Amino acid sequence: MxxxxxxxxxxxxxxxxxxxxxxxxxxxxxxxxxxxxxxxxxxxxxxxxxxxxxxxxxxxxxxxxxxxxxxxxxxxxxxxxxxxxxxxxxxxxxxxPRRAENDVPAMIAVQNFKGGVGKSTVTTHLAHYFAVQGYRVLVVDCDSQATTTTLFGFNPHFNITREETLYPYLSIDPTQADLLYAVMRTPWPNVDLIPSNLELFDVEYELAAAGADGESVLAARFRKLKQGLNDLARNYDVVILDPPPALGTISLAVMQAANALLVPLAATTPDFCSTVQFLSMMDQVLQQLIEAGVQVDYSFVRLICSKFDPGDPSHDMVRAIMEQSFGPALLPVHILESAEISHAAMRMMTVYELEKPIGTARTHKRCKANLDEAMGQIEQLVRNGWGRVENVDEELVVNG
Known part of the structure; x- marks a missing residue:
């Protein structure tokens, strides 16, 4: 034995x-x-x-x-x-392009319970896209796996302590009254980060062990995270939230704090089925939150197909299924599978951080153009929320 x-x-x-x-x-x-x-x-x-x-x-x-x-x-x-x-x-x-004083900051949760759909890759590329366009961006890594933190150049094990994550704010015995303590500068002058590491998962354990008082404690944590993020968001145009890929306490708190939802999914049958399950679970959970008096309001809910290979017939087939199922909620421009994205990730970078192409210049140019177009759809949704519709074509793209 x-x-x-x-x-x-x-x-x-x-x-x-x-x-x-x-x-x-x-x-x-x-x-x-x-x-x-x-x-x-x-x-x-x-x-x-x-x-x-x-x-x-x-x-x-x-x-x-x-x-x-x-x-x-x-x-x-x-x-x-x-x-x-x-x-x-x-x-x-x-x-x-900054929002006006009375415009509500976009708080976008990038969420899917299926792993391997490129959630953190979408999060970081979206943050850097907004940065290049001139917006003030805050990225909040709420996932204890901390992939987003790693892509921003921090080793969660060696560089980040529990006291630098959301933990001191969300724990049963909080030591921080607001989230300012957790905001870190990144190499991007207009992008800040709240990092994560494995110890953030302790919040889940603590709330699970709250006993009979668990529901009231949970509701308080929902309200607290939303309030903390709203206070921080006053200094930003866009806040991007990367929650854990599971239906836990932190995920629910993030989904309630967000005012927009972006769901990445890959063009495979398992990913499609998993995403349908995710949407079904989200529907049930959000209904329960609303019935419990917890406010949930999204300015937009969109799905974006990631890792799409136009040369793969099976991807085309699943894309057609997605379009029939989700209609205009599925963004029309997909994120294409590209070696440039994979090579950049190996260097803990996004394509927007590369000084020169890793592969061929043609591959890099095609990849970046696709990312600009895909991320631009989300930018236009944000600007629509601020009452800024640039032209008819973009409005048609966004609203299907």
Whole structure:
């Protein structure tokens, strides 16, 4: 008979070995400083496109001193603009997309109970897309697996303590009265992060052990998370929430705190079936929350197909099934399966952080164009919520 202690020890060894390897990969990815940086730059044509102005307008602002010109390399060529410089250009040229003071910040939960659908990948790419477009973004990692935290360059095991997660705010015996303590700067000047690690799962244990008083404690935690996030959201345009892929206390609190829901799903039959189950469970849970007096209100609920391979007939078949089932709730532009996304993830990055293509220039350009179009659908939904519909075509795309 196998000694159970030896099995536990073996699993512990595997976990430790894996954590050490993650740290080695992180250091290799972020050499020489072993800390993630943001070195991506934008040429003047791309900057003009992002600001929706002419290149001539940017050059004129540089010539009259309103904008500093970008530095030149050793060959004398302009190196391009950093994200920080783009943000300054938006302010100087009046091209900021920020919400008005009376606009409600978008609080988007990216959720599906099925693993492997690219939930954290969608979360991070969406955050970086909004950042490039000039919005102020807060990402809240509510998942104890902490994949999103890792993609932002932090090792949850070595770099993040329990006191830096949501735990001190949501625990049975809270030590924090608001969430300001948990907000971390990221390499992106307009993206902040509330990180996570495995110890956040202790909240689930504590609330499960609350006994007869559990329901009142649970309702209090729902209200508390929503209030804490609403207080923080005053300083942001978009808050993106990455909840655990399971129907637990934290997931329910996140779903109640959000004011929009984005459901990623892959183009496979198991993913479709799992997503239908997720929607059915969400329907039942939200009905119970409403009956219990817990307010739930979403400005939009949309599904987005991720990891879509247009060359795979089975993907086309499942996509057709999705379109018949979900109608206009399924966003028309899918996130295509791309080696560029996978290669960037190996470096703990998104495609928006790459200084140059990892694969071919054509593959990178196609991937980024697809991501821009897919994420742009969500941006337009957010702007619709603020009463800003740019043109008829975009409205038709969003509303099917």
């Amino acid at each position: 196998t000694d159970p202690h030896s099995i536990v020890s073996q699993i512990g060894d595997l976990a430790q070995n894996g954590e050490r390897m993650i740290e080695r990969l992180r250091k290799r990815a972020f050499l020489p400083e072993s800390r993630k940086g943001l070195n991506v730059r934008f040429g003047i044509a791309e900057a003009a496109q992002l600001l929706d102005c002419s290149t001539n307008r940017i050059r004129m602002a540089e010539e009259d001193g309103r904008l500093p010109p970008p530095p030149a390399g050793e060959n004398g060529r302009r190196l391009g603009y950093t994200v920080e410089e783009l943000l300054n250009m938006r302010e100087v040229l009046g091209a900021s």
